[in-house]
Amino acid sequence: MPELPEVETIVRGLARAVSGRRIAEVRVEMAGSVVNDLPGDFAETLRGERIESVTRRAKFVVMRLGSGRALTVHLRMTGRLIVEAQPQEDAYSRLRLRFEDGGWLRFSDVRRFGRVRLTADGAWAAGLGPEPLDPAFTPEALRGLLEGRRTPIKSLLLDQSRLAGVGNIYACEALYLAGIHPKRRAGGLSKARVERLHAALIRVLGRAIRMRGSSIDDYVDAEGLRGGFQNTLAVYGREGLSCRRCHAPIKRVTLAQRGTFYCPRCQR
DNA sequence: CTGAGATCCTGGGGGC
DNA sequence: TGCCCCCAGGATCTCA
Numbered sequence: 677m678p679e680l681p682e683v684e685t686i687v688r689g690l691a692r693a694v695s696g697r698r699i700a701e702v703r704v705e706m707a708g709s710v711v712n713d714l715p716g717d718f719a720e721t722l723r724g725e726r727i728e729s730v731t732r733r734a735k736f737v738v739m740r741l742g743s744g745r746a747l748t749v750h751l752r753m754t755g756r757l758i759v760e761a762q763p764q765e766d767a768y769s770r771l772r773l774r775f776e777d778g779g780w781l782r783f784s785d786v787r788r789f790g791r792v793r794l795t796a797d798g799a800w801a802a803g804l805g806p807e808p809l810d811p812a813f814t815p816e817a818l819r820g821l822l823e824g825r826r827t828p829i830k831s832l833l834l835d836q837s838r839l840a841g842v843g844n845i846y847a848c849e850a851l852y853l854a855g856i857h858p859k860r861r862a863g864g865l866s867k868a869r870v871e872r873l874h875a876a877l878i879r880v881l882g883r884a885i886r887m888r889g890s891s892i893d894d895y896v897d898a899e900g901l902r903g904g905f906q907n908t909l910a911v912y913g914r915e916g917l918s919c920r921r922c923h924a925p926i927k928r929v930t931l932a933q934r935g936t937f938y939c940p941r942c943q944r
Numbered sequence: 945c946t947g948a949g950a951t952c953c954t955g956g957g958g959g960c
Numbered sequence: 961t962g963c964c965c966c967c968a969g970g971a972t973c974t975c976a
Contacts, residue, residue, distance in 0.1 A: 678969065678970095682969075735970080735971095750970085752970050753968070753969060753970055754968090787968090789971080790970095834971095844969060844970085892969065893968075893969075895969070934968095935967080
């Protein structure tokens, strides 16, 4: 479900809502959804901790705890983190936290791919490529990532160990914006094309964050609000519809087992 | 190391 | 209505 802009939106909401609050009660409602890297029981270990900060790394939500430990969440496809005054009925609820001064945080996940992990230092969110919105991510940095790679550029953009945070929607959208065909070999892109892709990634991610993410199916942020970027998508989910720029019908192919949308005229 | 494919799950939508 | 198949915002593991 969520990619960088959605996770960023959730994190901003969570940072406002739960920073500085102490966990009074932990309810594990599906054991398989939580992982404990620390000795002892998950709920016991987490209870009493204060959430110091909430930040994002790639698609991970990282909550730093008072002890220095970290509670890290990956939402995968259908995970949600919802802040609420009272615990809501939810058949897909996996974990609930109650705060000392009232209010709850609920982790819910229909497809059960998501994970909440308690670690000594948040190391779960490691081994990732650079953040595309970090100033250190320059066109030259992107060129370095692509160099010598024979894989299609779309596949490389989805590889979190190369570039962190981009998922299927924004990979498709960025390639459209840059006018690059998703199947082009990553290492074969000209310098000018790499520069266009770099600019497109930053523009599309920034715009999506400003619109609070894309709610294509059921994504909502920590406050339960839908995003707005789905209305602006140029290619993702628009198979057969006309390109907003040239009016050619948008095509869909499968690449690395993922639906891939592009304009056959604008993207070469 | 690289790249391709299967796999983990559940639910929604379309075709018949 | 019901059934079957395909599809889904992700990452990880195995295999060649």
